[in-house]
Amino acid sequence: LQYNSFEDPRCEGYLEDGRTGMSPSTLKRAFLNNLFYVQGKFKALATPNDYYMALAYAIRDRLLQRWINTAAIYTAQGSRTVAYFSAEFLMGPHLGNNLINLDIYKDVEKGIAEMGLNLGELLEQEEEPGLGNGGLGRLAACYLDSLATLEIPSLGYGIRYEFGIFDQEIEDGWQVEITDKWLRFGNPWEIARPEWAVEVKLGGHTDHYVDDHGRYRIRWVPDQQVTGIPYDTPILGCQTNTANTLRLWTAEAPESFNFNAFNSGDYLGAVYEKVVSENISKVLYPNDDSSQGKKLRLTQQYFFVSCSLQDMIRILVGQELPLEKFHEKFAVQLNDTHPAIAVAELMRLLIDMHHMSWDSAWSITQRTFAYTNHTLLPEALERWPVELFGSLLPRHLEIIYELNDRFLDEVRIKFPEDDSRLSRMSLIDESGERYVRMAHLACVGSHAINGVAALHTELLKQDVLYDFYQMYPGKFQNKTNGVTPRRFMVLSNPALTELVTSKIGDTWIKNLGELQKLEAWADNPEFQQQWRQIKQANKQELAAYIQKHNGIIVDPNSIFDILAKRFHEYKRQYLDLLHIVTLYNRIKANPDIEITPRTFIFGGKAAPGYFMAKLIIKLINSVADVINRDPDVRGRLKVVFLKNYNVKLAQRIYPAADLSEQISTAGKEASGTGNMKFALNGALTIGTLDGANVEIREEVGAENFFLFGLTAEQVYAKRASGYNPMEYYNSNAELRLALDRIASGFFSHGDTELFKPLVDSLLHHDQYFLLADYQSYIDCQEQVGLAYRDQDRWTHMSILNAARMGKFSSDRSIQDYCREIWKVEPVTITLENSEVTDS
Ligand code: GPV
Incomplete structure (x- = not known):
């Protein structure tokens, strides 16, 4: 050769x-x-x-x-080293990203x-490895990219689910779930490391005994044991030699387990045990922002956390560092409460396995962990029935009780004679059936607690974690989310990347603040035209994709108005639909009305058990069927549901968007990250003052952002004073017409039952204040339509949106975490034939 x-x-x-x-x-x-x-x-x-x-x-x-x-x-x-503990890593395809x-x-x-x-x-x-549901899993992936790019020693720890998030098919307008067999053709990006397998115990009971030296000890006698096998994937930084590791665990039956069953001839019984063990890493739970409380889910969480902590101890010992230095070697970030059991597990490992004193172990534990909260939704706050918890993790339950006794003593000293505070803050909810509260465990066991956008962190302090903020004000910090410009610009929007680079050089790719230099070009006619042409070409590509997959012809000159994210009532896809039906009603009433042509594009999965979310998908498809076929519309409105929204599809969608729908009820979306990806690619946002929208608007300027709706404070006030959605229905003719149209069976072949649950939920509950925000949204959309007619103005706004996204690079987020939470410094990797590589 x-x-x-x-x-x-x-x-x-x-x-x-x-x-x-x-x-x-x-x-x-x-x-x-x-x-x-x-x-x-x-x-x-x-x-x-x-x-x-x-x-x-x-x-x-x-x-x-x-x-x-x-x-x-x-x-x-x-x-x-940073260890990022996450039950989800929504990586997306590796090849293109590695080439970039x-x-x-x-x-x-x-x-x-x-x-x-x-x-x-x-x-x-x-x-694509779809080992996550949505924002939380994708954030973990963006953070790994930035950690490697910033040359920070780090490991991502998680679960190698055999089946990731389900593939979504649409049949007769309904979502159908298909198992995601992502490993079918093999995975060239991972390397199995069976030599680093670890054992994890489950179930059984504890033994309290006195050891040979007369010391009181506790032993966990499990009734099941599984082996965790690590699979490593390299995570390459952008234009650096750093390649960090994503280490995902697969559960297997231990080699020797049930040897007896084999010997006694119970071959099938032994194989059954093996199947049970391997179930642990079989499938990702498909719920986003909600917890189901299933034992298998707790088992998954404990499994990967125990594997990871044991692995870290192996690394520490391998580097001849004493266990007392665990927190100096590692900073562990808990990605929500999914890995919060790590607090009790590290205590157990240090005390029971390595015979450390309680106080030393606790000091190390608290200095090791930091906790990120990703939601204010009550249904997402994880809590486990004490009985279920104790049946799987009897020793951890004891440790949590002991932690709780000591913690509540501290609370008592700081806030004497305040029993209601004690019961509010306890690690155990004892108001009815008893539960272990994982967010409380995470707060007590961590030295830092952060929210994911400024508003979210404020609301955490005022509301969900109010007592903990009073107890430990110094622990609370904000870390606004970010996204990686490598995948979500350089890889997914090559034409725009080239145009930007031709004007300001390519250093913005690793220093996104430099995009600001584009502001100088925002009113340059030639640049504007190039900018528009690229958006147009990206829209044409998406139009071709739509034609191929949906058989719908859409007009690339229309506004591409896109809502792409998980389906959830608080995200209010239904409000977008009410706007669509309202425009349709106007056309039906007056076919010659002036309307800026729009293509409404939806994408997103619903949790398989979330009835209302699935019904909204059905309603979108039903409305699409009617509007897309109605000759009165004359193609001015098109509605498209793109099935199986995932990272790959997201990469096609962001570059082609004119309008980004970020319309959650204020106070409900912790941050959002899709909002950042759309704006980076030059889409304008229509949004509420929720999550990171607030900061996006601050950055791009109020004049370049379409704001509508109640503020979080107004929502709280309205709820407190008794909100009655019916008043809005009764007093707003267009709103009434839109809801009546849906209720009448017009979109359901005359069936008045099908969408009744949706209509009734708005009229009688409207938990998420759609009717309260309806008119404000409709008015704001009117402004969007007008703005789009002035292409120079629109392009100016689009350029400024992209130019002012610097803050929302995940590089900035990670630098903040490094400085303010992890206290970790970059390490430069060289490719010289150093001693270490030779040996
Ligand atoms: I908790 N998030 C998510 O995707 N799944 C979850 O289970 C939970 C939170 C999301 C939030 O909803 C987003 O607002 C946020 O941007 C994202 O986590 C990343 O922080």
Whole structure:
């Protein structure tokens, strides 16, 4: 073999060989080698998936040197490390992102084209790892990208679900769930590490005994044991050599478990035990912002937390550091309460397994953990019936009781004679059936507690965690969410990336604040035109996708008005529908009315057990069927439901959006992150003063943001003074017409029962204040329509929105976490043949 050394200045020679070289010819040869030696195919028989795999392995080879060097340097230096604990990592496809972060996307695209193939088609082959539900899981993924880009030593710890979030099909307008077999064709990005397997105990009881030295000890006698096998995926930073690790755990039956059953001839019984163990990492719970309280879910949480903490102790011991330095070596972030059991598990490991004193263990535990809260919704606050909890984790329940006794003593000292405060703050809810309160455990066991947007953090302090704020004001911080511009701009919107880079250079990619320099171009006619052309081309691509998948022809000159996120009543997809039906009613009343043409695009999944959310999906599709076919509409309105909204589809949607719908009831959306991705790609937002919308509006300027609706404070006041939605129905003719139209069976072939639950819930409860916000929303949408007619004005606003998104890079969020919570510094990774790599 001949290698093209020194061909590319990025690869200083020593790395330029057949498995690491970045030159086009080396990459091409690696690709063809993999097709032959890995896939066992030649061109005539190769499928698109074979080509994808061949390329994926070629790129993986290029990550490995970086990955190994990163691990070697962290190990040699004993670097302080962030461990991000999350039940969800919604990574999206790896290949394209790795090409971007390696900075070889264009070279590879060209090389692939020279072989008569299309890179975009190969990228489409990748099954995305959908190991998350929505915002929370995607945030974890953005944070891993930023941690690596900022060269922060870090590990993501989670679960390698065999089935990720379900695939959504639409049948007769209804959502149907299909299992997500994402591992079907193998996963080229992960490496199993069975040599680092750990054992996890479950169930049983505890034994209190006196050991040989006369010391009082407690032993957990489990009735089940499972093995956790780690699978590692490299997480490459952008234009750095840092490749951190995402370590996901798979549950297996222990090798020796039920050896007796085999020997006694109960073969099927033994296999059954194995199946039970493997169920633990089988499937992601598909609920977003709500907790079901199922035992298997608690088992999943405990399983990955225990595996991860044991793994961290192995790493610590391997670096010859004493256990007393656990909190100096590691900063653990709890992504919501899903991993909060870690507080009790670290205590157990330190006390029972490593014989540390309670006080030392507690000091280490508190200094290790920090907790991020992601919601104010009461139904999302996790609590476990004490009985269920004790049947799975008897030792942890004891530890929590002991923690609680000591904690409540502290509360008593700070707030004497205040029994109601004690019962409000207790780790155990004793108001009825007894529950373990996971948010309280997380607050007590952490040195820092943060919300995910300024408003959210304020509401946490005033409301959901008010008592904890009074108890520990110094623990509370805000960390406004962010998104990675690599995936959500450079990869997904290459044309806009190129235009921006042609004007301000490419350093904005790692320093998003520099986008501000675009402001100078906001009124430049030539730039405006280029900006518009790119948006237009992106809209045309989405239009082609819609035609292919929905058979609907949409007008790329219409406003692409998009609402894409999980379906939940508080997110108010239904309010968007009321606007659509209102416009439709106006057209029916006056077919010649002037209306700015719009394409309403929806995407999102509903939790399989969430009846109302699924009914809203059905209503969208039913309204679409009528409006898209009605000749009176003359194509001025189109309604499209894009099925199976996921990371891949999101990457197509953001670049094509004119209008971003961020219309949650104020005080309900903790932050939102889709709002940031849309604006970064030049969409204007119509939104309430909720979550990060507040800060987005502050950044882009009120004049570049379509604001409507009640404030959080007004919502609370209205609820307190007795909200009556019927008053709005009775006094607003257009609103009444819209609701009556839905109730009348007009969109349901005359069936007046089908959507009755939706109509009734608005008229009689309207928990999320849709009717209170309706007129304000309709008026604001009127302004949107007018603004869009002035294309220069709209483009000016669009440019300013993108130019002012600097704050919302996940790089900024991560820098804030590093400085203010984790106290961790970057470590530079070199590719020199250092001692560590040679040995
Ligand atoms: I808790 N979030 C989520 O996606 N799933 C959850 O189970 C919970 C919260 C979301 C919030 O709803 C968003 O407002 C927020 O932007 C996101 O978490 C990331 O912080």
